[in-house]
Amino acid sequence: MREVLRTDVSHLRRFADALMAARPELAPEDVYWRLHFCLGMVHNNRFAEFDRLHTLSEGATRESDTESLLRKMLDFAEAGFLV
């Protein structure tokens, strides 16, 4: 299973290609790195991590739903693809 996780990238290929087309002024290497960081954002969304964030923010991050979480993630990630 780990082998599949490591080598099966076909589903990410189309995202990398689309991002490179949208940001031709970025070096492909940079696009790959930034996509990699975006995948980290997807995985850092477990309850244990939300709870830790709520503790850190002393409750300031409590009010959130899927829709606003998605918006926050997109705001951050989109800015990450600025040249």
Add this chain to the structure above:
Amino acid sequence: MTDAANPAPTSPDEADAQTEAAQDAAKEAATKAQVLAAAERLFALNGFQNVSVRDITAEAGVNLASVNYHFGSKDALLFEIFRRRTSELNRERARMLHEAADRHEGKPPVREILRALFEPPLRWSSAGSASSSLSAPAARAPRRCARCCAPTSRTCAVSPTR
């Protein structure tokens, strides 16, 4: 059998045998589906390590040997669940990316590309909870890890460092 390549059965015996074979195949497929559904449910609730093959077959209401017969092992069953889930997830991502491309003459903006990447796993992990709110611990149904189907509060069975 509706397969045009197969000529119609010539004797009643042959027809019976074919019907029986078709029924067996349908029954096996149903058993396999029951095992998959039961295993996914139990792994999500209790974590992969805490669920035995016996738990799965009891939950599915099938023969104890069914897991090994259809999947080979508990590990292989987990892999099959993972494979099915990720392909479902990535089909959805591909569909959204495709639609974004259609809306923008084949060249979607960065935000639309990222939305296609982020939204399916986000929706998927919050589906099934009592509300879409991330702020009400009491109302939480166990969310599943997109990799191993374990509750997201637990360590991922597939990738423990995640």
